[in-house]
Amino acid sequence: MITSPAILKANILIVDDKIANIDLLQHMLQSAGYTSVASTSDPFEVCNLHRANQYDLILLDLQMPGMDGFQVMEGLKEIELEGYLPVLVITGQPEHKLRALQLGAKDVISRPFEKFEILARIYNMLEIRLLNREARNQSKTLEQLVQDLQKQIITDPLTNLFNRRFLQEYLPREIAKARRNAGSLAVLMIDLDFFKKINDIFGHEAGDVVLKNVATLLKDCIRESDVACRYGGEEFVLVLSEISPGGAKKKAESIQSAVMGLALTIRQKPLGRVSTSIGVAIYPDHGADMDLLLRAADEALYEAKENGRNCVVVSEARNIRHG
């Protein structure tokens, strides 16, 4: 709903080369209660003024020296990208009415005009203008809300990384892409060693500090084309595109030492160093689909744990050792 006070506050511009006409309209509008009425007798100024002030209504004279009202409307069309010209034409030449409407004016009034008729038409035009704007704002808010929700669905709220749900949509798509391009990708499954101890000794808040910091570090370590997810409690999964087994192993090791380099504290108390165990699996070498690839990475991670933690195990290396 648009209220009458909102309409009376609308931004109005009067454009006429004759000062007497401007004075008449201005006085009429002000007496009717409008509080934001500006004017210009220079048609060349209208576009700049509208750009700066975004008028809700422009009362436009047609006959002006140098630049007529039709030309002013052409200029306004370039500013009003949504195509709505908030223009009410006031003209002494009724034969121009149709052309003005065809050019996008929302209404045309001939001189001499009836005061109450023009006030009623102005009020109605403003009501529609403000309703339009309100509807547009609401649909923008709704669009934003949908976007936020879409993001929330695939984001881990604590770390801001993608969540497992996203991985389950993303990974099969990436594998299909790699298959099409005869390319490769790596899955790194990263687990924080002895994470339970951090929670037990320092409390869950400290655990959250560690998770958030490791998440930030992971995001900083990967390329734009890679993806970092929080897979479970203290488990993360990275998907690295177009990378060799050797490159993936190197990346895993550099992540490991970077995490180890974090000097985290809570309430000025150091939390100690955090080591990680990482399992690496490569498409297509260690699995042809998401489930096989994740299982291979998980088994490699399990072996890294078995090996005493704080190490990287690549799926293939494990197979060779056990083969």
Ligand SMILES: [Mg+2]
């Ligand atoms: Mg004139």
